[in-house]
Amino acid sequence: MENHVETPVTRKALVIGGGVAGIQAALDIADAGHEVFLVEKSPSIGGHMIQYSEVFPTLDCPQCILTPKMVEVGQHPKIKLLTYSEVAQVSGQMGHFTVRVKRKSPYVDWEKCTGCGECANVCPVEVYSEFERGIAKQKAIYKPFGQAVPAVFTVDKKGIAPCRAACPLQVNAQGYVALISQGRFTEALNLVREKTPFPGICGRICTHPCESQCLRGEMDMPLAINDLKRFVADQEKEPAADLTIASEREGKVAIIGAGPAGLMAAYELRKMGYQVTIFEALPAAGGMMRAGIPEYRLPRDILEKEVSLIQKMGVAIRFDTTIGEQVTLAALKDEFNTVFIAAGAHVSAKLGVEGEDLAGVKHGIDFLREVNLNGKSEVGERVVVVGGGNAAIDAARTAYRLGAKTVSIVYRRSREEMPAIPGEVIEAEGEGIKISYLTDPVRIVGENGRVRGIECLRTKLGPPDESGRRRSIPVEGSEFFLEADMIIPAIGQVPDVAFLGSEIRIGLKPGNRLEVDDTTLQTTADGIFAGGDVVTGPNTVIDALAAGRRAAISIDRYLRGESLTIDREDAGLPVSELKVDMAGISQQRRTDMPAVPPAQRTGNFREVALGLSEEEAIREAGRCLACPGCSECRSCEKVCEPKVIDHQMVERYEELEVGAIVLATGFELIPREAIAEFEPDPDILEGIQFERILCPGGSTAGVVMRPSDQKIPREVVFISCVGSRDPEHGVPYCSRVCCMYLVKMAMLHKHAVPDGQAYIFYMDVRSTGKGYEEFVQRAVEEDGVLYLRGRVSRVFRDGEKLKVCGVDTLSGKNVDISCDLVVLGLAMVSDPAGQELAQRLGIAIDEYGFITEVHPKLNPLETSVPGIYVAGTAQGPRDIPDSVAQASGAASKVLALFSTGEPVSGGVGPR
Amino acid sequence: MDLSYYPGCTLKTKAKGLEAPAVAAMAALGVNLVEISRWNCCGAVYSLADDDLAHHLAPVRNLIRVHEQGADKVSTLCSFCYNTLKRANQLVQRDEVKRRTLNDFMEEEKDYQGEVAVVHLLEVLRDDIGWDNISAKVKVPLQGLRVAPYYGCTLLRPQEIAIDRVERPAILHQLMEAIGAEVVDFPFSTECCGSFQIISNPDSVTQRAWDILSSALKRGAEALVLTCPLCYFNLGQRQAELKQKYIDFTGMPVFYFSQLLALALALDSRVCHLELNYADPLPLLEDKRLLV
Amino acid sequence: MRIEISGQTFQSDFVKKVAEISGESVLSCNQCGKCSAGCPMAFAMDWLPNQIIRLVQLGIEEDIAKSKTPWICASCLTCSVRCPRGVDLGRLMEAVRLLTLRRNIDYVAAAKIPPDALGEMPQIALVGGFRKHTA
Incomplete structure (x- = not known):
């Protein structure tokens, strides 16, 4: 096949993957004088090799032998390092590829980051560390490891925490x-x-x-x-x-009601610099927080302390001032630029049964208001509260505190439908308050004008009503009588809208609720806003506070003559799938x-x-x-001297023109769950985790400790072929390196724990590299590593020990070992991201996701796409020397292409 | 809801303690178990020989009964029956040649193509009723009862008939949680009790019983809960011998899951036939105040 | 004791029959031993389960015929679900048993079991045990 092109090849190369293979390929090409882009998905190059403790058979430390190469990559004038980046798209052909690279946002300006680490020192969030494979944690702003290249910090931020978004x-x-x-x-x-x-x-x-x-x-x-x-x-x-006020502004705002909605609006508007006056009908501030919620839930000193801050900021509160009586709404509208109505819902709903006007009947919110403002109220000896909301529970618990002998609650639905806070219901029960569910009052019975008791019906639950709660249906003939001398109906509150008057027309909704625009909270009257219970009916404090802020945003925009709707500051936070x-x-x-x-x-x-x-x-x-990683508490920003942290930074894309590509996307380990008969246990480790524990520069500073209790593991069992050579549960192929890395770790364990004992369950020892077999013999003879020929059927915890149930087929005996730690030689599988990339690039892969070479014997470096070469474990399991040799081979393929200046055709067989 | 049900021989004789509370509990949960008529023995063990079709006739015949009685699903309660019926059904569904031979052999029956689904009652509890619905109906949560779920073999193996994950299954754990018990996970929960070897090698079964019971004890269990009448026998009846052999061992109550479910639903405890249990469970249940 | 093997020994009728009755490929086994390692009844066996397969692979019929192992196997299928090579050892054991049973040789005699014990046992134990261990 002839392959002609009009223009000479682009003599720049792209290497994808910053492990040892990618590093070698990049250096070889760059040393030959060509420009190289090295793209790596994690923040630093180094790959898996830099995670290891020492490498077989020389027992070199990767930190010592790989770090110089990493630094060289970082400093090489011909290499442009793009870490924390992914190849999104490749177009063109051999000699002329256009590559689109996604640069993920590290939320740090890497050009200016000095790597000082002050940010990580103050970061309060600890997250999973990919580098430590979960053996140690890292901060949400992190440098993956000490020798990372580039030596900069990255923020691990996956979205907004659901708590915050909610x-x-x-x-x-x-x-x-x-x-x-x-x-x-x-x-x-x-x-x-x-x-x-x-x-x-x-x-x-x-x-x-x-x-x-x-x-x-x-x-x-x-x-x-x-x-x-x-x-x-x-x-x-x-x-x-911090009560600082922005510079004073023109604009006077009247707020009706010093409840949560009114106070929050006042706070926000005053902070912006507006003149705010609150009109409050009661002699004290707080609204329902004061008149409704009892002191045993919200002590008055707490309420006063926080409310008084609003006054300290310069918000005027006119107490005992009822709109419609001392001053009209129309007058307010004239005197102030805008009005925010946050009058709440303070009128008790009526049961609508016979006897509701008898002496001894006191409605819930009236009762609570009296107690909460005066500190006392008359209570009966036998009190029955009707209702299942928070006001009912509050009234019952208040009556209990005022000395009622028995307090009970009747509620027509079941506990599941009860709107009261579950914790409050439990507390009420703890105080001896009896709750009768599925009970509906029919009439209040009196004697001489005073309450004698209440007649009720049993109910059953029917299909859900429009509120989503199941309807209660009376059971015929189930009437019964409850004796009581005080009845407190607490079945809800409605707003009192008499104060609106008639000069200004404001639209209403059923239940005396004010009609407002959902986004702006403006009523049907221009410049009059409303929020809180007066709009929603009885609702939570947090929703009222949010309404107050929403109103403040609208009012500010209204006063500045801006759109009330476009780009509002209170748009909700995005909900992240975490x-x-x-x-x-x-x-x-x-x-x-x-x-x-x-x-x-x-x-x-x-x-x-x-x-x-x-x-x-x-x-x-x-x-x-810490589900999204970074919490955006912004502690890091405060200590960063060069001011390089930018929590708003977004990902960006870059386009590269290259003539050839080397894929060195590496491997992963098969998920442990594939071999389910090994119980999940902190002391059953995958190989790389134990490497981190053995590593002198690791989180345990080279002291070999097991994760569960930080004790030194004396007896350690290594299990070969976990998930490999196992077509039924994992992969059928041999993972090639496990024999050697397990024996290496067994040896290192013995060196670190001289009185320790290592066992290796194996099927065959595949020690085919230079010096490998000698290494194995040394482990057996000098370090006493005991090889047991057979697989392990299961591992489970047995007190402080782990029990390994295996076999030694050479002696024909089943073998049980009680040990301190188990290390699994998990199968190498193709890196999922690398596999996905290969598929996107149209490169042939085998059924396990490894890149298929053009010819398995004679053309092991070329992929199915001309101009794209493969190096390292992206092609299949192999060890470090093989990966490095292949990387240099791939580099020479690239260089051959660059030196001829025109593309050479791929194909099977030697050329 | 009516649900077709195959009891099998053991449930009608030795394992009343499994069947009676199950039928009552299902009724309380709104499922009426309808026993199929004219059922025969399932054969107890599924023949593992490739050239043996005769032994599959019995289970297939039962499935034909279910089909002709108009049901498309049959529930089983005995683990052995479940295994045998389910495997025979899969054979019919998957092997056309064997299906034809089997049908030819049973000339008097209508041809059967594997139309019926075979399920275990635990699957019905999980998939059709749901743990939340069961929890909602619990009147006596088994609070404080430390119970170790034991699955045995035939609900889980081979893989293709497993009612849950083969390794580290959860279905009994989930049921126990749903009825408020404190679940004790232990490493022998899916290990064989010795099964039918009780006939030929009873001493081996004693050894198995000890391995299983002592492992559960070590993890802090006060009782075992299981599904299979043979496990129940091997792990219960052997305890007399174990108590003599191991002085510290004072016995461990073994429950059928149906017994605990019925107790949690506050059904009359007489339906549980607790008097048939080998290790008397009453002191434990009374201690935990679980008998109403 | 030395044994002599040849193409005839491991392609004997016995080996063929085991393969035929079990429907399993004994050559798929690479002798990893996981079946033995997890076998709950192995403590009572004279040969480990993987050794039984090995004996079949080599065609050593005599040792298999004398072995207790297939009769101790409880068909719990733990080996089958964990075998990396997908060999259903439970079926192989069944085939080995059947080769004896089909010659009308019982492993267990009902008459020798005490009637009390028989009366107490659940039916599935009786039916299962006699089906596995008698002709």
Whole structure:
């Protein structure tokens, strides 16, 4: 086949893969004077070889022999190193390839990074280390290993943590949890404060949607994120919130209601520099947080401390001022530039049954408001609360504290449908409050105008209604009577909209709720915004806070005359698909806060939940799986002197023109799960993991310790052919290097643990390289390595030891060994990324993903695509000298092409 | 829901403690087990000889019964019956020549092409009812009962009939978790108890029983839970001998999964036939307050 | 004791019959021994399971005929599911047993088992045991 081209070949080469083969090929081509691009997917070159402790049969240290070559690559004027990059596309043909390379974002400007490592010192997040193969962790901003080339830092960031994305306020839960795990409480609190000025309040009463999304929940229990937030808030004795106001601005804002929505809007607007006045009907601030939520859940000093910050910023609150009475909405609209209505929902819904007006009937929110503002209220001896929401539970527990002898709750659906916070329900039960589910009140029975009891019906559950909860259906003839002298109906609240007046028309929705635009929160009246319960009906504090911020953003835009909708700052965070490998993580109980014993809760309103201790908080925070890697707490930014960290950096693409390509994409180990009869256990290691433990420069500084308990493993069993020569469970081929690397590790173990004993289960010893057989003999004769001829059927934990059940077919005996550590000689398989790349490039691969050479005997360096050559384990299992020799061979193919200046045809057979 | 059900000989005689609570528990979970009529012995062990078709007639005949009674799925409870019926069914489905010979041999029957699916009741619990639904119906969670799931052989091997992963299966673990027990994983949970060797080599079975029971004890189990009447016999009946041989061994209750399921659903404990258990489970159950 | 092998020994009728009845290829076995290593009944055997295959591979019929191993095998199939080469050793053991049983030689006599013990055993044990161990 003739192959003519018009133009001479591009005398530049691309080498893909920065392991020892790729390094050798790049250096050979560059030394011949041609430009080389070396693309590597991880942040540093070095490949697997740099992970090893020592290499057979010379026992050279790879750090000593490979590092000089790596440095040479880094400094070579003809080599352009593109690490943390992937080849996305190749077009053209031999002599003229165009290559599109994806440069992944390291979130660090590598040109300017000095590699000082200050960032990693302060990074609170620890993640899986690919280099250490899980034996040790690394920081979320990391340099893979000491001798890395280039010697720069990379941020491991896979997305946004689900906890943070789930928060309506986008509080960086992962970030503050990580900081708490390091004992850095002030920094943690500051991070919370970036998104909410109310950490102490939120840490107590937030319904924590973050925890429902926590990935840890998939393996045991979600992190106690909310309790941790409360913990850091409580650590602060004197509030040190940053109350700086941006320069004062024109614009006066009236806010109706000093509840969570109103306070949050006031905080945000005041920070921007606007003049804010809040009108509050009650004599104190807090809204439902004050009038509805009892003190034993939210102590008043905490509430006051955080609310007063808003006043300290210069927000005026006019108490005891009811709109529609002292001042009208229309008047506000005239005096202020905009109005934000956050009046809440403070009117109790009525049961609508006979007897609801009898003496002794007090509606839930009225009862709570009275107790919460005055500290007391009359209660009966036998109290029945009707309802299943938080107000019902709060009312019941409050009645208990005020001295009621018996308190019970009737709820018409079952526990599953109950909207109250489950933890609160459990606490209520602990206080002796009896809850009757599937019970619906029919009428309140009185005597002489006073309550005598309540008649109820049993119900059963039908199909779900529009709220998604199952409908309750009365059971005929199931009436029964509950004696009571006080009935508290607490079945919900609705907004009171009488204050709106008639001058300004504002659209309403069913349930007296104000109609607003979902994005901007503007009502049907221009310049009047609304949010919180007055819009949604009874809802959570966190949603009200989020509404306050949303309104503040709209109001700012409104006052500046900008679009209310385009590019809003409160667009939600993207939800990232994150997966965590839970295999190596052991279950760990969630740390519960201690609580005041139920017997000590009557007659007082002491806070029930007592908070975590410092030790508990640190332990609990340590349960975080750091699922996206970096938390974006931005601690690193603060210490980086050259200011090179950029958390917004995005990936980019580069185009290269080359004449030839060398594929050196390397290998991986077969997943251990393929051989399922070996129990997952921290002390059953894959070969590369044990290399890291043996390595003098590794995390254990060369002290050989086993992962489970850091004890020195004396008896170590090495198992050959795990997944290889096993077509039924793994791959049929021989993995070629395992015989040698296992005996090498057995020898190194003996050198490190002189009184130790190594055993190797083997099928055949394949020691075919120069000096290899002698090496094996030395291990047997000098280091006492015991070879046992046969496979192992299973390995399981037996107390402190691992039990290995194998066979020695030479003696015809089954052999059991109780040992401290097991090392698996897992089969080499093709690197999944390399395999995928080969497929994308249209290069022929075999059924195991290894690159198929043009001729197995006489043309081992050329792939099925002319101009693309292969080197190293991308072609099949082989050891280091073979890989290096092949790399030089591939380089010479490239050089031959470059020196003739015109493409030579590929083909089978020698030329 | 009605579900066709093949009991097999052992369940009607020695293994009432497996069948009765299973039928009752399934009813409580809304599944009515409908015993197929005119069933015969399944043959107990699946013939492993390539040239032996005669021994497959018995299980295939049972499948023909299921088919002619209008069901497309039959559930089994005995592990041996499951294995034999499932394997015979796969043979019919996969080997056309043998299928023809078998059908020719049974002239009096309608031809059978493998139309029926064979499942084990544990699969029904997992796949049709679901662990969450079972949990929701539990009235007496088996809290604090440290129980080691033991699978035996015939639900898992060979690979093509396995009701779960062959190595480190989870289905019994999951059921035990669903009914609130504390699951103790132990390394011998899929190792053979010695099976039919109880006939010819009973001493070997005693040794197997000890290996299995002592391994579960070492991991802190208070009881075994299993599915197979033969495992139940070998691991229960041998305990008398083991107690004499090993002075520290005081016995270990062995439950059928159906017994624990029925107890957790608060069914009348008489349905469990706990009096038939070789190692008396009552002290343990009373200690954990699991009998209502 | 030395044995003499030749093409005749390992292509004997016996070897062929084992292959035919079991439907397994004995040559697929590369003697890794994993079957033996995991065999729960191996403690009671005179030859390990992998050795039985080896004897079949070599055609040494006498030793197999004398061996207890195939009769100790409980057909638990642990060997079959873990065999790297996909050899179903359970079927080979069955074939070896059948070559004896088909000559009307029982391994176990029902009459010798105490009636009490028989009465107590579940049916699957009786049917299974007698099917595996009697003609």
